[in-house]
Amino acid sequence: MSQLLEVSGVSVSFDGFRAINNLSFSIGERELRAVIGPNGAGKTTFMDIVTGKTRPDAGRVLWGGKSQSLLKMSEAAIARAGVGRKFQRPTVLEDQSVRDNLMLALKKDRGPFSVLVFRPSADDLDRVAELAGEIGLAPALDRKAGELSHGQKQWLEIGMLLAQEPRLLLVDEPAAGMTGPEREHTTELLKQAAKTRAVIVVEHDMEFVRRLDCKVTVLHEGSVLAEGSIDHVTKNEEVIEVYLGR
Numbered sequence: 001m002s003q004l005l006e007v008s009g010v011s012v013s014f015d016g017f018r019a020i021n022n023l024s025f026s027i028g029e030r031e032l033r034a035v036i037g038p039n040g041a042g043k044t045t046f047m048d049i050v051t052g053k054t055r056p057d058a059g060r061v062l063w064g065g066k067s068q069s070l071l072k073m074s075e076a077a078i079a080r081a082g083v084g085r086k087f088q089r090p091t092v093l094e095d096q097s098v099r100d101n102l103m104l105a106l107k108k109d110r111g112p113f114s115v116l117v118f119r120p121s122a123d124d125l126d127r128v129a130e131l132a133g134e135i136g137l138a139p140a141l142d143r144k145a146g147e148l149s150h151g152q153k154q155w156l157e158i159g160m161l162l163a164q165e166p167r168l169l170l171v172d173e174p175a176a177g178m179t180g181p182e183r184e185h186t187t188e189l190l191k192q193a194a195k196t197r198a199v200i201v202v203e204h205d206m207e208f209v210r211r212l213d214c215k216v217t218v219l220h221e222g223s224v225l226a227e228g229s230i231d232h233v234t235k236n237e238e239v240i241e242v243y244l245g246r
Contacts, residue, residue, distance in 0.1 A: 002065060004031075004063070004064065004167060005061070005062070006067070007050070007061050008060050009023075010022070010023045010058065010060070011059060011222075012049065012056040018222055019042050019222055020046060020222040021042075021222035022059075025217060025224065027198045027200060029198060030194060030197060030198060031198050031199075031214075032190065032191060032198075032201070032214040032215075033216070034202075034209045034215070035202045035203075035217045035219060036202075036203060036206070036219070041220050041221065042219050042221070042222035043219055047202065050070065050078075051078055052073060052074060052075040056071070063078075063083075064082075082166045083166060083168050084161040084162075084168065085169075086158060086161055086169070086170065086172060086174070091157065092145040092148075094144065096144065097142050097144055098141050098156055099132070099142065102128045102163055103128055105161070105164060106124055127163070128141075131162060132159065134159065134162065134189070135156065135159040135162075137155060137159065149182070151177075151186070154174055158171070158174075158189060167197050167198065169197060169198070169199045171190065171199065171200070171201045173203055173204060173205075174190070191213075215227065215228065216230050218236075218243065220238075225238055225242065
């Protein structure tokens with residue numbers, strides 16, 4: 001499997017504190033990966049580096065078959081290249097319908113004026129219906145996003161990212177604050193998404209990670225402590241010591 005993203009020897013310090021320390025990480029084209037670790041392990045900084053929000057002091061971040069350097073690209077250029085990020089708090093347009101939220105997110109070259117006169121094509125409407133089906137919100141297309149439950153807003157935001165057809169989806173703690181059934185649906189949603197693109201899930205919840213049933217990368221003090229199946233990493237003595245605290 002060819003690597004979609006390759007991070008090698010990356011370090012970054014903030015005011016003398018090494019948030020990321022000689023980190024190396026790679027993920028294939030269609031792969032689901034969970035990234036776990038205690039608070040302060042560098043999980044958010046790792047995502048910030050991949051999306052161009054934070055520039056590392058050293059190392060390389062290579063992207064795609066042509067091994068482009070993401071470090072030379074702006075945040076906007078990285079997003080256009082196919083890196084999508086979902087933050088912990090959903091940022092949906094509360095006053096707009098689910099349909100309108102998805103429609104606005106569709107990958108289109110729209111200037112500020114074309115949005116004002118935008119008329120969706122039949123293909124656009126089909127794609128929005130398809131996305132709503134994928135995220136489990138088909139019955140809610142005409143509802144205002146503000147009326148949705150917390151879990152449904154998270155799904156809508158995942159749908160909005162999928163609408164932009166990213167090749168890599170970074171998802172931050174998707175299970176936080178969800179009900180049991182919502183978490184199950186979220187698991188399925190992420191597994192399905194990983195059939196057509198790479199998905200990195202940063203998560204605290206070990207039970208949720210177990211359900212994802214994928215390779216796990218454990219970060220500690222800004223570098224990779226262990227990597228492998230959930231059973232493999234949870235039996236690792238160092239992981240038990242720093243993370244599981246037994």
